[in-house]
Amino acid sequence: MSDGALKRKSSAAFHFLAGLGSGVISAALLQPADLLKTRVQQSSATTLTQAFKDVLKAPNPVRQLWRGTTPSVIRTGVGSALYFGMLNQMRIFAASMPVIPIVAGEQKPTAASSSSLPKLGNVANLTSGALARVAAGLIVNPVTVLKVRYESSHYNYTSLAGAARGILAKEGPRGFFAGFGVTAVRDAPYAGLYVLIYEQGKSQLGKLWSGQDRTTMSGSAGINFMSGVLAAVSATTLTNPFDAIKTRIQIAPEKYRNMVQAAKIMLADEGLRSMFNGLSLRIGRKAISSALTWTVYEEVIRRAERTLV
Numbered sequence: 001m002s003d004g005a006l007k008r009k010s011s012a013a014f015h016f017l018a019g020l021g022s023g024v025i026s027a028a029l030l031q032p033a034d035l036l037k038t039r040v041q042q043s044s045a046t047t048l049t050q051a052f053k054d055v056l057k058a059p060n061p062v063r064q065l066w067r068g069t070t071p072s073v074i075r076t077g078v079g080s081a082l083y084f085g086m087l088n089q090m091r092i093f094a095a096s097m098p099v100i101p102i103v104a105g106e107q108k109p110t111a112a113s114s115s116s117l118p119k120l121g122n123v124a125n126l127t128s129g130a131l132a133r134v135a136a137g138l139i140v141n142p143v144t145v146l147k148v149r150y151e152s153s154h155y156n157y158t159s160l161a162g163a164a165r166g167i168l169a170k171e172g173p174r175g176f177f178a179g180f181g182v183t184a185v186r187d188a189p190y191a192g193l194y195v196l197i198y199e200q201g202k203s204q205l206g207k208l209w210s211g212q213d214r215t216t217m218s219g220s221a222g223i224n225f226m227s228g229v230l231a232a233v234s235a236t237t238l239t240n241p242f243d244a245i246k247t248r249i250q251i252a253p254e255k256y257r258n259m260v261q262a263a264k265i266m267l268a269d270e271g272l273r274s275m276f277n278g279l280s281l282r283i284g285r286k287a288i289s290s291a292l293t294w295t296v297y298e299e300v301i302r303r304a305e306r307t308l309v
Contacts, residue, residue: 016085018300022293023080027073029292032065033285034072037278038151041247048281054153071147071160079140084297087132087195091118094128122196129195130188137187142176144183148250155251171253179249182259186242193235194290201227220302221295228291236286241275243282 027034039051058064095118120128137144146163149155157163167175205223245263248256256262266274 012085012089014301014304015088015297016081018297018304019084019293020077020081021300022084022296024073024077025296026289026293027076028069030285030289031069031072033281035065035067035151037281037285038148038247038251039153040281041244041278042152042154042251068147068151071143071150075140075143075147078143079136080293080297082136082139083132083191086135087128090128090132091120091124094118094120094124120199122200125195125199126192130192133187133191134184137183138180141180141183145176145178145250148247152251175253178253179246182242182246182249182262185259186239186246190235190239193238194231197231197234198227198294201230221299224298225291225295228294229287232286232290233283236283237279240279240282244275244277247278 036048036051036055039054040046040048055061055064145167146160149163149167150157150160155163155166157166171178202223205226241263242259245256245259245266248262248266249259256265263275
């Protein structure tokens, strides 16, 4: 087998495993922020300070902050693995098509580039990011529902198995896909915008970093991390209303039956502010989580593929 064939074959596995590892790390570290976001979004009457105090009052407050870590790690780890694996394949396919706009002068990463991914135009970056995220989201949505219900104070589930049995008994298999429509509406633009802004950020920051060695870990990782923060903050702010609606549907599907109806109830009862509940927490978590995940992912891929050259 040639070096090129070996690299292509190994690359698919490395993209999956790199995505899995980076997703697990970020989910475990940032679970407290995710739990507090769920508590804040379940009702406009709940503030971040109040949610945090409620957790501290509970028995074993440190353990309570990491409540839901298992489904979060499974969802984020598997979701990241599927997302990065599918995204890589989509981008390779898109880059091989002559009709897909490629960034001028960058058919593939150069030695001085901080990127280990195929170079595409804005439309291809937006589309591939959106499609990969929606596909991965559909597969892990049952775990997402379990995670949100387990984190919410509206339920008293003592175990994930108990939560699964409760959902199945009350709502049937369909209950595990509650909120998928609004999740897809949130995730498609988020992921598309993220990849688009992330790649543009790397390109622009790479120019500012000219004259320094971007092939070192500090150089490439620094560019990728800063680009990830910029992309996460921008995409998160634009898509937060869909995240707020999704949480309501997944916590109380009997009240919030679909995206449009849920939005109407939230706006009528609580005003526009309800659409941005949890934004600061989500920005903080996404900025760190996405930047960390993408930085670790790209560094693993860069180093793995160098050994195959």
